[in-house]
Amino acid sequence: MERLALMPKYEDYVDSGVEWLGDLPSHWDAVKMKFLFKDTSMKNKPNETLLSVTQSQGVVPREWVENRMVMPSGNLESFKFIAKGDFAISLRSFEGGLEYCHHDGIISPAYTVLKTKKDYLLAGYYKYLFKSQTFISELQTSIVGIREGKNISYEELQYSLLPIPAEEEQTRIANFLDKKTALIDEAISIKEQQISLLKERKQIIIQQAVTQGLDPNVPMKDSGVDWIGKVPAHWEVKKMKFIFDSIQTGTTPVTSEPKYFDGDVDWYNPKDLNAGYLDKSEKTISELAIKHGQAKIFPGDSVLIVGIGATCGKTAYLKSSSAFNQQITGFSSRHENAEFMYYLISMYSSVMLKVANYTTLPILNNEFFKHFLLPCPSKIEQDRIVGFLRIETLKFEKTIEIQLQQIERLKEYKTTLINSAVTGKIKITPEMVEQ
Numbered sequence: 001m002e003r004l005a006l007m008p009k010y011e012d013y014v015d016s017g018v019e020w021l022g023d024l025p026s027h028w029d030a031v032k033m034k035f036l037f038k039d040t041s042m043k044n045k046p047n048e049t050l051l052s053v054t055q056s057q058g059v060v061p062r063e064w065v066e067n068r069m070v071m072p073s074g075n076l077e078s079f080k081f082i083a084k085g086d087f088a089i090s091l092r093s094f095e096g097g098l099e100y101c102h103h104d105g106i107i108s109p110a111y112t113v114l115k116t117k118k119d120y121l122l123a124g125y126y127k128y129l130f131k132s133q134t135f136i137s138e139l140q141t142s143i144v145g146i147r148e149g150k151n152i153s154y155e156e157l158q159y160s161l162l163p164i165p166a167e168e169e170q171t172r173i174a175n176f177l178d179k180k181t182a183l184i185d186e187a188i189s190i191k192e193q194q195i196s197l198l199k200e201r202k203q204i205i206i207q208q209a210v211t212q213g214l215d216p217n218v219p220m221k222d223s224g225v226d227w228i229g230k231v232p233a234h235w236e237v238k239k240m241k242f243i244f245d246s247i248q249t250g251t252t253p254v255t256s257e258p259k260y261f262d263g264d265v266d267w268y269n270p271k272d273l274n275a276g277y278l279d280k281s282e283k284t285i286s287e288l289a290i291k292h293g294q295a296k297i298f299p300g301d302s303v304l305i306v307g308i309g310a311t312c313g314k315t316a317y318l319k320s321s322s323a324f325n326q327q328i329t330g331f332s333s334r335h336e337n338a339e340f341m342y343y344l345i346s347m348y349s350s351v352m353l354k355v356a357n358y359t360t361l362p363i364l365n366n367e368f369f370k371h372f373l374l375p376c377p378s379k380i381e382q383d384r385i386v387g388f389l390r391i392e393t394l395k396f397e398k399t400i401e402i403q404l405q406q407i408e409r410l411k412e413y414k415t416t417l418i419n420s421a422v423t424g425k426i427k428i429t430p431e432m433v434e435q
Contacts, residue, residue, distance in 0.1 A: 009425070037116055053111055084104055091151060122171060210340065210385060235376060243341070245333050245334055268281050268325070270314060300322070303318065303345055309361065317342040352364055
C-alpha cells in the first residue's frame with residue numbers, strides 16, 4: 001500500500017468554509033447540492049425491473065442480491081423510477097451514504113431519487129464521494145427522526161456544499177479509486193478466506209482430539225452408536241446422566257419485580273453463549289432472586305447448552321458460578337474435565353438436533369440429554385487433551401487475530417484513500433491511474 005503522505009498534493013488550496021470538506025484545491029468549485037442534484041419522483045412504471053436498495057451493492061436488481069431483501073409493500077404504480085447513474089437516499093443512508101444506481105428500474109416511494117442537473121457531474125466520482133466517511137459525517141446534519149425512525153431529509157441536505165473537480169479530474173479520481181479499491185477488496189477477500197481455512201483447521205484438530213484422542217496409533221473399536229462411530233478401544237460410551245452430577249434448566253425471575261434484577265449474580269440468555277467462554281454477563285440478577293427461588297446458582301467450571309429456540313444447540317463453557325434463563329441447560333460434574341466436555345458437546349450438538357424428536361422448533365429437554373450417548377475417556381486423558389488443545393487453539397487464535405488486524409488496516413486505508421481523493425487532499429495524476 002502506498003503511503004498517503006508520500007502521494008502528490010495540489011499546489012494551492014483554499015478554505016472551503018465547511019468543516020467536512022476542509023481545504024480544497026484552489027481551482028475546484030464548491031456548490032450547494034440543490035444546484036447540482038434534483039429530487040425526482042417519476043411513477044406509474046409498474047413493468048420496470050424491481051430493484052433493491054442496498055448499502056453494500058448500491059441500487060441493483062433483486063436477483064443480484066445474495067440474501068433477497070423484502071420489498072416494501074405497496075402498489076407498484078406508486079414506486080419511483082430510478083435510472084442507472086442516479087442516486088438514492090435510502091433508509092440507512094445516515095449510516096452508509098447515498099446509493100449509486102447500477103440498473104434502470106423502480107424502488108419504493110420511501111426512498112429519495114436524486115438525478116444530476118449538470119452534464120459535467122460524473123456519476124463515477126460522486127459514487128465515491130457519497131460513500132466517503134467525510135460525506136457521511138455531513139449527512140448527520142440532515143437527519144430527521146430518532147432511533148429506528150432516523151432518515152435523511154433532502155430538504156436539509158440540499159444546502160450542503162459539494163466539491164466539483166474538473167471533468168478530467170473526476171474521471172481520473174473515479175478510475176484510480178476503481179482500480180485501487182478493487183485491489184484492496186481482493187486483498188481483504190484473500191485474508192478472509194485464510195481465516196475461514198484457519199477456523200476449519202482448528203475445528204478439525206479439536207474434533208480429532210476429543211473423539212479419537214491424541215495417539216494416532218491407538219487401537220480403535222466400534223462404539224455401537226451410529227453418530228459416534230469408532231472410538232479408542234479403552235474409551236467408554238456413556239449416557240450423559242452417568243457423566244454429569246447435575247443437569248439443570250435455568251429460570252427467569254418475575255420481570256415485574258425490579259428487585260430481582262441488576263444485582264451481583266451473572267445471568268445468561270442464549271445470545272450470550274455466542275462468546276464460547278463465559279466469564280461475565282451483561283445482565284445480572286440479585287441475591288434476592290436466588291433467595292426467593294426465582295433462579296438457581298449453577299456452579300462454575302460447567303457446560304451450558306441452549307435447549308430450545310433459534311440458537312438451539314449453541315454451547316458454552318461457564319467459568320464461574322452463575323444463573324441462566326429457561327432456554328438454557330447446564331451440565332456439571334466433579335469427576336470430568338468441564339472444558340473437555342464443552343469441546344465434546346460442541347462437536348455433537350448438531351447431532352443432537354438431528355436425533356431429537358420435535359415438530360416445529362427444535363427442543364432438547366433434560367430427558368433427552370440424560371439418555372444421549374457420548375464417548376468418554378478417563379479424567380486423566382481428558383486433562384491431557386485439554387492441555388493440548390489450549391496450546392494448539394491459541395496458535396490458531398493468534399494467527400486469526402493477526403489476519404483480522406491486517407483486514408482492519410486495509411479497510412482503514414481504503415476509507416482514508418477515498419476520503420483523500422474525493423476531497424482533493426491528494427492529487428491523482430494520469431501516471432497513478434496507469435500504474
